[in-house]
Amino acid sequence: MKKVEPKTLTGFMELLPNEQILFNQMKEKIQKVYERYGFLPLDTPILEHSEVLLAKAGGETEKQIYRFTKGETDLSLRFDLTVPLAKYVAKNYGNLSFPFRRYQIGKVYRGEKAQKGRYREFYQCDIDIIGDETLSVVNDAELPCVIYDVFRELGFDNFTIHINNRKLLNGLFESLEQKENAVEILRIIDKIDKVGKTAVIEELKKLNIEEEKIEKIIEFITIDGTNDKKIEKLKEMKINNEQFNNGLEELEQVVKYMGLLGLPKVNFKIDLKIARGLDYYTGTVYETFLNDYRELGSVCSGGRYENLAEYYTDKKLPGVGISIGLTRLFYKLNELRIINANKKSIADILIIPMTENVEKAFKLCSELRKININTEIYLNDKKLKAKLKYADKLEIPYVIIVGDDEIENNVLKIKDMRSGEEEQTDFNSENIKKIIDK
Amino acid sequence: MKKVEPKTLTGFMELLPNEQILFNQMKEKIQKVYERYGFLPLDTPILEHSEVLLAKAGGETEKQIYRFTKGETDLSLRFDLTVPLAKYVAKNYGNLSFPFRRYQIGKVYRGEKAQKGRYREFYQCDIDIIGDETLSVVNDAELPCVIYDVFRELGFDNFTIHINNRKLLNGLFESLEQKENAVEILRIIDKIDKVGKTAVIEELKKLNIEEEKIEKIIEFITIDGTNDKKIEKLKEMKINNEQFNNGLEELEQVVKYMGLLGLPKVNFKIDLKIARGLDYYTGTVYETFLNDYRELGSVCSGGRYENLAEYYTDKKLPGVGISIGLTRLFYKLNELRIINANKKSIADILIIPMTENVEKAFKLCSELRKININTEIYLNDKKLKAKLKYADKLEIPYVIIVGDDEIENNVLKIKDMRSGEEEQTDFNSENIKKIIDK
Numbered sequence: 111m112k113k114v115e116p117k118t119l120t121g122f123m124e125l126l127p128n129e130q131i132l133f134n135q136m137k138e139k140i141q142k143v144y145e146r147y148g149f150l151p152l153d154t155p156i157l158e159h160s161e162v163l164l165a166k167a168g169g170e171t172e173k174q175i176y177r178f179t180k181g182e183t184d185l186s187l188r189f190d191l192t193v194p195l196a197k198y199v200a201k202n203y204g205n206l207s208f209p210f211r212r213y214q215i216g217k218v219y220r221g222e223k224a225q226k227g228r229y230r231e232f233y234q235c236d237i238d239i240i241g242d243e244t245l246s247v248v249n250d251a252e253l254p255c256v257i258y259d260v261f262r263e264l265g266f267d268n269f270t271i272h273i274n275n276r277k278l279l280n281g282l283f284e285s286l287e288q289k290e291n292a293v294e295i296l297r298i299i300d301k302i303d304k305v306g307k308t309a310v311i312e313e314l315k316k317l318n319i320e321e322e323k324i325e326k327i328i329e330f331i332t333i334d335g336t337n338d339k340k341i342e343k344l345k346e347m348k349i350n351n352e353q354f355n356n357g358l359e360e361l362e363q364v365v366k367y368m369g370l371l372g373l374p375k376v377n378f379k380i381d382l383k384i385a386r387g388l389d390y391y392t393g394t395v396y397e398t399f400l401n402d403y404r405e406l407g408s409v410c411s412g413g414r415y416e417n418l419a420e421y422y423t424d425k426k427l428p429g430v431g432i433s434i435g436l437t438r439l440f441y442k443l444n445e446l447r448i449i450n451a452n453k454k455s456i457a458d459i460l461i462i463p464m465t466e467n468v469e470k471a472f473k474l475c476s477e478l479r480k481i482n483i484n485t486e487i488y489l490n491d492k493k494l495k496a497k498l499k500y501a502d503k504l505e506i507p508y509v510i511i512v513g514d515d516e517i518e519n520n521v522l523k524i525k526d527m528r529s530g531e532e533e534q535t536d537f538n539s540e541n542i543k544k545i546i547d548k
Numbered sequence: 549m550k551k552v553e554p555k556t557l558t559g560f561m562e563l564l565p566n567e568q569i570l571f572n573q574m575k576e577k578i579q580k581v582y583e584r585y586g587f588l589p590l591d592t593p594i595l596e597h598s599e600v601l602l603a604k605a606g607g608e609t610e611k612q613i614y615r616f617t618k619g620e621t622d623l624s625l626r627f628d629l630t631v632p633l634a635k636y637v638a639k640n641y642g643n644l645s646f647p648f649r650r651y652q653i654g655k656v657y658r659g660e661k662a663q664k665g666r667y668r669e670f671y672q673c674d675i676d677i678i679g680d681e682t683l684s685v686v687n688d689a690e691l692p693c694v695i696y697d698v699f700r701e702l703g704f705d706n707f708t709i710h711i712n713n714r715k716l717l718n719g720l721f722e723s724l725e726q727k728e729n730a731v732e733i734l735r736i737i738d739k740i741d742k743v744g745k746t747a748v749i750e751e752l753k754k755l756n757i758e759e760e761k762i763e764k765i766i767e768f769i770t771i772d773g774t775n776d777k778k779i780e781k782l783k784e785m786k787i788n789n790e791q792f793n794n795g796l797e798e799l800e801q802v803v804k805y806m807g808l809l810g811l812p813k814v815n816f817k818i819d820l821k822i823a824r825g826l827d828y829y830t831g832t833v834y835e836t837f838l839n840d841y842r843e844l845g846s847v848c849s850g851g852r853y854e855n856l857a858e859y860y861t862d863k864k865l866p867g868v869g870i871s872i873g874l875t876r877l878f879y880k881l882n883e884l885r886i887i888n889a890n891k892k893s894i895a896d897i898l899i900i901p902m903t904e905n906v907e908k909a910f911k912l913c914s915e916l917r918k919i920n921i922n923t924e925i926y927l928n929d930k931k932l933k934a935k936l937k938y939a940d941k942l943e944i945p946y947v948i949i950v951g952d953d954e955i956e957n958n959v960l961k962i963k964d965m966r967s968g969e970e971e972q973t974d975f976n977s978e979n980i981k982k983i984i985d986k
Contacts, residue, residue, distance in 0.1 A: 162552055194553075421551065
């Protein structure tokens, strides 16, 4: 028979079992934290009407989207979890309680240019809080606590949540009559850490911005010190712009509440340069960096938006949300060996029957499962050596051999496959649990 | 602004949060059982090369598949989890340990005719055991134990796993020289419980099958009694066909091992009528019925196949697997009110701050989360009544109000929202845990 090459699409992550175990552990940890904060689960379809998904989109999104027709229906694969959320909330408005707090962990699709570490199918792990008409700014302070708990749970200490408010940037540019240059200015100032102040000033000059305005911009983005100090300096700038002062007040509130909510001061800081795209966020914005691995870029981002679902409903639905791009995060952490996919088996114990009299081995197996020990029984007719090799290759931590002698004497040996050590016990599952729990 | 109607595609399940909570609980229970048996997790892409997915397919599959091109690539959405598994095993053969035991829980896509309870996007929850060259028939006996544990975990007692072996049917038809009529015969005998023996005989006559052959077929499918009795009667039929006798031996083995593995006798039975499609399964086949709800059809099916990945590799990879169509199962159970989506919140406790002095409320909240109590804090500026209404609507089990008095006196009231009862304690999270754990 002519064979088809068993290949996976470029840009689609497909893991070996040991990597998948680790990936799932990370995913479950994130989910657990989201649930600990009381976020409700959602699971919307991966396919939607193109008209719905693209109600707002434009530019890059339209180019990257997987869109096709089946029969007469124009379909697209979702490219994020926010647009489906907007549709969902607009559709189910009457059946939801507000603030509506939901999490969704699922795959999204973007036909990006193939390159290392860029995926076309990837997991997003999102939470959002949606208000009906209004949503207190205190919510903006709670999300960084979720970020904090997530990354702690994932095993990190040294990370910083950067926080800013889009109204500051927008207000500043407005007050400097630079609204139409906003995109360019943001692009330039974003590089200041890399290229230095002088280079940034040179680039800004090319936009024909007056010198004193450039000074203001530089003054703004180079504000430093503690968070309190930064707030103080921002006030001292005396920018006469309503939006700016609104943003400043919000930022001050959010930072205050982040402290009150117990977020350690070393894990967050005001960063006046971050903007997170241009047309979406309207207030607080977040980025999160693993300080030892800055090359990863932001590992969790998000922010506040004025109106979630304006393309579908007249209801005003302000919200705030964050997203973790888990597939890329996993890839990077794994590549840099920050995480280690060293668990190769789901089973904790492998039982190897070495006699035709398999009843006791089977019974033990089902009793171990009953007390929630993941247990596998080797059911194939092989030599002991082959059976042990299987346990060894999968690195199943414990092996129990059940032969005629063991049955007759009611004595079992539990072999720790890492140390090679053996311990004796009987066929009682609780006794076995005690040994492996040690 | 002109609004786009926020509609979801027909045939795509999208649940309200209370339903989603229940759905996820069921999904997690299935996953937990699969892991308890040591199955390894996989998560293959939803999109694949059409050439790969359709290497074997034909007929209905080709018609139903979501297939399209992006750029120059011919893509399809997977229509099951078995073909991607075949690709995966062929592709990663050298990196896997055999028998390779994997589970996968994920969405699959079939553009079926829209009708109630039929979904175009639905979850399959699969396990398969893949051997390298050979795979002992004892594995066929272990899968029913997994089915048993899953449905027990889901809260069912009264269900029966029906088991058969395709070699019996194939061998019987072969011995009667009716191989070319197999499809038709299977279709006809499948109805015997509904239409009765006489009608089946009439229909078989229309196929121009000799009377004594029809008698043999009827004798075969009406064999009754205990499993042991059925095996005995099958032997007494003295069908002189190698395949038949092979199948009989396998069935006897599988039934014997199912008993030894501890599966209660009331939960499985030999059912000589079941066949599960025609060209795929080659040995043991399973169907599972909830006896109080036979109208659901089989809720978990599967079987043994000779060669998983013959379209991709020369390696001979026999396997055995089962699949639960969770989306349809959920829909049916929910529709019949066999399950009840009565949990509306993920949070166990709602903390309501009633003072500007929010620090203690926040601190309590984060301490409750630290001891794994899902806790929400109401962060919006509303009247107490509105806040309580929120807790009420979401049916959050416990509410704690934190006002100035509570802080000053270090006394909290925990209100059980179901009974309306209140209990007093202090700000200690462990004390609160004790109250809600009661």
